[in-house]
Amino acid sequence: MTITKPSLRRKELVSVAARLFKENSFDRTTVRLLASATGLKSGSLFHHFKDKEEILFAVIEDGLQRSLETIQQELKNNTGIEERLFAIIYGHLRTLHGQEKNAHTVSITEWKSLSEESKKKLIKIRDDYEAYWQQVIDEAVDAGILKGNPQLLRLFILGSLNWTVQWFQAEKKLSIKQLADESYLSFTHQAVPAK
Amino acid sequence: MTITKPSLRRKELVSVAARLFKENSFDRTTVRLLASATGLKSGSLFHHFKDKEEILFAVIEDGLQRSLETIQQELKNNTGIEERLFAIIYGHLRTLHGQEKNAHTVSITEWKSLSEESKKKLIKIRDDYEAYWQQVIDEAVDAGILKGNPQLLRLFILGSLNWTVQWFQAEKKLSIKQLADESYLSFTHQAVPAK
Amino acid sequence: MTITKPSLRRKELVSVAARLFKENSFDRTTVRLLASATGLKSGSLFHHFKDKEEILFAVIEDGLQRSLETIQQELKNNTGIEERLFAIIYGHLRTLHGQEKNAHTVSITEWKSLSEESKKKLIKIRDDYEAYWQQVIDEAVDAGILKGNPQLLRLFILGSLNWTVQWFQAEKKLSIKQLADESYLSFTHQAVPAK
Amino acid sequence: MTITKPSLRRKELVSVAARLFKENSFDRTTVRLLASATGLKSGSLFHHFKDKEEILFAVIEDGLQRSLETIQQELKNNTGIEERLFAIIYGHLRTLHGQEKNAHTVSITEWKSLSEESKKKLIKIRDDYEAYWQQVIDEAVDAGILKGNPQLLRLFILGSLNWTVQWFQAEKKLSIKQLADESYLSFTHQAVPAK
DNA sequence: CATGAATGAGGTTTCATTCAT
DNA sequence: CATGAATGAAACCTCATTCAT
Numbered sequence: 001m002t003i004t005k006p007s008l009r010r011k012e013l014v015s016v017a018a019r020l021f022k023e024n025s026f027d028r029t030t031v032r033l034l035a036s037a038t039g040l041k042s043g044s045l046f047h048h049f050k051d052k053e054e055i056l057f058a059v060i061e062d063g064l065q066r067s068l069e070t071i072q073q074e075l076k077n078n079t080g081i082e083e084r085l086f087a088i089i090y091g092h093l094r095t096l097h098g099q100e101k102n103a104h105t106v107s108i109t110e111w112k113s114l115s116e117e118s119k120k121k122l123i124k125i126r127d128d129y130e131a132y133w134q135q136v137i138d139e140a141v142d143a144g145i146l147k148g149n150p151q152l153l154r155l156f157i158l159g160s161l162n163w164t165v166q167w168f169q170a171e172k173k174l175s176i177k178q179l180a181d182e183s184y185l186s187f188t189h190q191a192v193p194a195k
Numbered sequence: 196m197t198i199t200k201p202s203l204r205r206k207e208l209v210s211v212a213a214r215l216f217k218e219n220s221f222d223r224t225t226v227r228l229l230a231s232a233t234g235l236k237s238g239s240l241f242h243h244f245k246d247k248e249e250i251l252f253a254v255i256e257d258g259l260q261r262s263l264e265t266i267q268q269e270l271k272n273n274t275g276i277e278e279r280l281f282a283i284i285y286g287h288l289r290t291l292h293g294q295e296k297n298a299h300t301v302s303i304t305e306w307k308s309l310s311e312e313s314k315k316k317l318i319k320i321r322d323d324y325e326a327y328w329q330q331v332i333d334e335a336v337d338a339g340i341l342k343g344n345p346q347l348l349r350l351f352i353l354g355s356l357n358w359t360v361q362w363f364q365a366e367k368k369l370s371i372k373q374l375a376d377e378s379y380l381s382f383t384h385q386a387v388p389a390k
Numbered sequence: 391m392t393i394t395k396p397s398l399r400r401k402e403l404v405s406v407a408a409r410l411f412k413e414n415s416f417d418r419t420t421v422r423l424l425a426s427a428t429g430l431k432s433g434s435l436f437h438h439f440k441d442k443e444e445i446l447f448a449v450i451e452d453g454l455q456r457s458l459e460t461i462q463q464e465l466k467n468n469t470g471i472e473e474r475l476f477a478i479i480y481g482h483l484r485t486l487h488g489q490e491k492n493a494h495t496v497s498i499t500e501w502k503s504l505s506e507e508s509k510k511k512l513i514k515i516r517d518d519y520e521a522y523w524q525q526v527i528d529e530a531v532d533a534g535i536l537k538g539n540p541q542l543l544r545l546f547i548l549g550s551l552n553w554t555v556q557w558f559q560a561e562k563k564l565s566i567k568q569l570a571d572e573s574y575l576s577f578t579h580q581a582v583p584a585k
Numbered sequence: 586m587t588i589t590k591p592s593l594r595r596k597e598l599v600s601v602a603a604r605l606f607k608e609n610s611f612d613r614t615t616v617r618l619l620a621s622a623t624g625l626k627s628g629s630l631f632h633h634f635k636d637k638e639e640i641l642f643a644v645i646e647d648g649l650q651r652s653l654e655t656i657q658q659e660l661k662n663n664t665g666i667e668e669r670l671f672a673i674i675y676g677h678l679r680t681l682h683g684q685e686k687n688a689h690t691v692s693i694t695e696w697k698s699l700s701e702e703s704k705k706k707l708i709k710i711r712d713d714y715e716a717y718w719q720q721v722i723d724e725a726v727d728a729g730i731l732k733g734n735p736q737l738l739r740l741f742i743l744g745s746l747n748w749t750v751q752w753f754q755a756e757k758k759l760s761i762k763q764l765a766d767e768s769y770l771s772f773t774h775q776a777v778p779a780k
Numbered sequence: 781c782a783t784g785a786a787t788g789a790g791g792t793t794t795c796a797t798t799c800a801t
Numbered sequence: 802c803a804t805g806a807a808t809g810a811a812a813c814c815t816c817a818t819t820c821a822t
Binding site for chain 6: 009040041042043044047048
């Protein structure tokens, strides 16, 4: 399923790159900066990646993969529609704000910086991810928990969650769990079901 | 209120810049590209703006100003809470997707590219804008139309609307009005009040 | 006829480039070297040429054009077949070893360094040049001055002349005129006709 | 006579290098490319050669040696001056276009890429080679088969033969034997003597 | 005001080479 | 011997900015 071949060093570099791309944006993260943050000289990066864009590709692939695996797991573990809806909201927010958050964040903020070719290669993972969401939202609409056109609901909800990367700082005032609770409440008008 | 002094040529430049910054991002819009899109040579831009960032500043200032004026107008024209909530949603979406949409879009997508100094100068307009929103949302929560923490609701709703710049293409399948209707429904669980 | 638009500065740069490309080869002439030989900083070259290859293109275009004009002139001024054959030999050698020799020399030594696209654009001038040669050689064979297959004769003679760039140093022991005389004698087995 | 000590692996590498240097030029053949063409990783090449130039040195040495041995053999086997002249022309063309052609070709096209030191080490073989040629040409001029200054004749003839690497493709339209026949005819004005 | 030429800093990338394993 | 990782120097090129005309 994974498109590129991992490697210990590579994984390390991807992780550092994810952090820098999140902090400074892809365009403003120079190869030199990236290298020095990993203890390398700039030329050495190209031993691991063919060009700067391949680094972004690897980060985004990692981010998408992680988020996909997270909600797949969540959906396996939850059955009631209310639990399922909450689970994917919480899962999404955890991959955006929890540990190893950078890759998923970059995958949503820097998608536009990928080449068309790269987008084509990654779109399948994104589509899969959205399909899981759509299914849960369809069910939630059927169950009367959400109101409105299911396609647009998916876009509104995911948009509202994605936008949290602009303002949410984990644990400053609010935990990720609380953020998820509030988000669930806003869209469903009902509290998160107790476990 | 406006910080910089307009001028015929300048206005034109700001408008073209807004379009290019939206299409390619600020970082990827070169001064040369911008100049040639306005029929100038790159050196000439610096007769109008002290540096590239000042152009971004002007665009964002314009975008913020426009959106502020729009909702001020909307709120002046609407009294019932339901009408008022819908009016600012619709107003926000119109400045993002209607005519002269670029400046507001850039003001949300490129805020991070401003210098700290510029952010400081513009934050007041943004704060004003958010204060209007907060007030309406507070009222809506009091009236039972929205559920949840009002501060977070503002962030969720605006996030969901802002994110539409990632996917919405006016008039392809949906009009801006329809988009606003659906957004209103998603958050309130009730249809937009007839006028 | 000329494909690229000249300009005083450009011409100067092309002339210096021709010299350096001849002395060091294209690959070994760095952009910095070229810039410093023209009193510029390396970035400034790209104000005049879009990339390094365009400089080579301009040099080779210039060299081909010059050599074409030279033999056209020679053929206009000479009528007898012996005179005509000698005239193009001498003309070819003058553009290779006389003043402003560098461009023609580079056009034969660095043709391989052009992109396929550039070759396509320039091949017409080369073909024209060779057509003039072929015509004179055809006549010379008919007249019994040269022996053998005319197409191959053209390749042998031009090859022998082109190869002089590897060893001939004008005026060290031999003038260009003497070189031409000797070349004519080698292929025709008869002395150059007196004027 | 051979300056460097061969070895099975080395010979293979030199042969592959010769091909690549001919196809792409020395400067454009990267060590990585060379390594991968021989099933090695780039670092490994440096177990066999001290640096990239030493590879070129080995190729050129090989090419010069081969061509020298070829014409020595030819001259041993032929006695009449006409036969001898044809024999070295044919021998030269065979080492340029026959099997194992690459090394001799590179020795003429990439001589300029050698360091001064390397040139000094190899010049003796080249001088030997040219001396054989000069001797045959001197005899041919004495015998009236060729016309002109013998030194220049050597340069013209070898130049014309060497230039064939720019255009001749063995067996496309012409065999190497036919090419040699035609070359002999061009310079001597008489057909190749029957054996 | 507008331009064309130039700058200088810095960007990404290439590549021969080294070296510990 | 071979490898993979790293280096460092230098390559080409970009781009915001300046400035004389």
